[in-house]
Amino acid sequence: MPTEHIVALLIAERDKLNRAIEVLQGSAKRRGRPPQNPLTAMAAPVKKRKRQSAARRKAQAERMKAYWAAKRKKEK
Numbered sequence: 001m002p003t004e005h006i007v008a009l010l011i012a013e014r015d016k017l018n019r020a021i022e023v024l025q026g027s028a029k030r031r032g033r034p035p036q037n038p039l040t041a042m043a044a045p046v047k048k049r050k051r052q053s054a055a056r057r058k059a060q061a062e063r064m065k066a067y068w069a070a071k072r073k074k075e076k
Contacts (some may be wrong), residue, residue: 050058
């Protein structure tokens with residue numbers, strides 16, 4: 001058997017062993033939040049954002065302006 005072939009086989013075996021060691025030690029090294037289960041992530045419904053109409057937004061702005069005006073007046 002040629003030496004290059006033997007070296008290639010040994011390197012392949014070493015890579016397999018390194019991957020196996022990483023898999024076995026992987027759970028001990030991991031820190032932080034665990035990965036999300038892909039099955040539950042796909043099943044979760046997407047919540048749609050409720051939009052305000054222009055009139056509602058204008059009314060809210062007027063209420064906030066009155067609120068801050070009263071707060072500034074109270075400070076003086």
